[in-house]
Amino acid sequence: MAVRSTIMDTNSFRPGMEEGLDPETRAMAHEREVLGPAYRLFYRKPVHLVKGRGSRLWDADGVEYLDVYNNVASVGHCHPRVVEAITRQASMLNTHTRYLHENVLGYAEDILSTMPDEVNRIMFQCTGSEANDLAIRVAQTYTGGEGVIVTHEAYHGNSALTSKLSPALGTAQTLGLTMRMIPTPDTYRVDIDGTTGGDCTPEAFGAWMAGELKKQVEDMQRHGIPFAAFLADSIFSSDGVYPGPVGYLKPVIDMVHELGGVFIADEVQPGFTRTGDAFWGFQRHGVVPDLVTSGKPMANGLPTSLMAARSEVLEPFAGSIPYFNTFGGNPVCMAASQATLDVMRDEDTMGNAKRVGGIFMQALRAFQAEHPCIGDLRGTGLYIACEIVKPGTKEADQQTALDILEALRDNHVLTSVCGRYGNILKLRPPLVFSEDDVDWFSDAFTTTLRQLGI
Known part of the structure; x- marks a missing residue:
């Protein structure tokens, strides 16, 4: 069995996933072989990003995404x-x-x-x-x-x-x-x-x-x-x-x-x-x-x-x-x-993290009440963990967490997972995240959970 890294391999594109990719994405993924085998791409269907502003990202086709993962662009992309x-x-x-x-x-x-x-x-x-x-x-x-x-x-x-x-x-x-x-x-x-x-x-x-x-x-x-x-x-x-x-x-x-x-x-x-x-x-x-x-x-x-x-x-x-x-x-x-x-x-990013983070957590708690696959929610400010488990237990459900990630990606929301079992949605957006962004996430999450039937 291949050895996997919890932070690198859980939500990653791997050789053998090329089928179903559009020709340009498949070609770019293949060209990355020049970088050697240690690098990883996110998602079964990698995202080709070309532009960012605030908490939003755009791919090469002009499709807009919500970034719910990037703490590196702390005050937002291209401030x-x-x-x-x-x-x-x-x-x-x-x-x-x-x-x-x-x-x-x-x-x-x-x-x-x-x-x-x-x-x-x-x-x-x-x-x-x-x-x-x-x-x-x-x-x-x-x-x-x-x-x-x-x-x-x-x-x-x-x-x-x-x-x-x-x-x-x-x-x-x-x-x-x-x-x-x-x-x-x-x-x-x-x-x-x-x-x-x-x-x-x-x-x-x-x-x-x-x-x-x-x-x-x-x-x-x-x-x-x-x-x-x-x-x-x-x-x-x-x-x-x-x-x-x-x-x-x-x-x-x-x-x-x-x-x-x-x-x-x-x-x-x-x-x-x-x-x-x-x-x-x-x-x-x-x-x-x-x-x-x-x-x-x-x-x-x-x-x-x-x-x-x-x-x-x-x-x-x-x-x-x-x-x-x-x-x-x-x-x-x-x-x-x-x-x-x-x-x-x-711009009081500390105050924004506390205020919008509280709104974000409140929205997630509403989902938790309706979806037993959400076992635990914890966080502070704009750093929230949403733990996906097998309903009625505390048993980690990595596969469902990854299915949620992929469906969110298809619904134009980007994030990833963390933790020992790779079952925890890691919600860590730029500090300029807004109430409108929470609404976008909530709409996409609603669609995602409905599509997956969970």
Whole structure:
């Protein structure tokens, strides 16, 4: 049986699906062989996109789609203020950070102002993988340890180091000998003293998770591996989106520090106002990370990323090892990042995420009441998980979830799935998502469920 990756293969086009494709799509899919076999396309019938604006996308035939998946274009596809900032700076200069430039300094100060005062140093890279890679090295240097703990379905990057900390890449991906995994904080299924995780207090659920972490640190120690860090995104997006109960991470991070490690908050997914409750996902839980990482959403899709740190945590690494990332923090990406941040403030994307996310969740709950295949709904702001199960059970139903995805695609709505079983619709649109977009989704979802007879 072929090995599959939960984040790459579940909703993907595969060889043998060419039959039924129009000649142009079939030819383009065939031409992609030049890229090698590692890449994946979405959908059994791939989409050829040529234009985007806000939360809308258009294919080569002019068909309009609703984007309910793209957190990278955080303030919407081709936002005019971001496009203008990129164009202006690209027409003047683009070079690396070994020269002085006001863009990198201005943005560094501005983005740090959104973080806790304790997080007061920042470095820039080109990808989230690079940011997490650097954060792990910094954590290991600071603690003197090597062991890193992640969750069972985590994804943190594709560098040699971060891929070994990304079990979501599939069983063909070799995991690090010094890493350990704790269970997904699955509030739908975890039973704590007879109470489902979602009904627990933050303290009780956090205590369970902290206990699981302590077990893995003790296992590290038995194998002579000093503990260095817990690496997690605070919404556990690849695991299946588990945002609550709010505050449950605090006992976990307290345990991390008690055991001598540091907390690396991977904010590529929950950061930049997406939760509607705070600028950064970790802030919802009342914790202060030792290191914070983020990626392309900070520049509305341009290849840039950040690693922020407490100065005392960064110093042992940065004070002894020179670090140079050729185009991390380049003037064009910093201009795009600043424009994106300005749009988030001026257009109140946090308020929009909370308001429209609440309307979206309300609409989905109406579907849940009528369709028993929707087993659980959870989320915060514009990050919602819709779990598809076999009616009357909590048994994951991947096939039905994938059938829903394909029918939504045919009804001009784009999204994907996540989680260990690939049965969770991952609804994560650009932050400019509107009430009209919720209506579009609802109409398409109604049609989809009727077509599938579920």
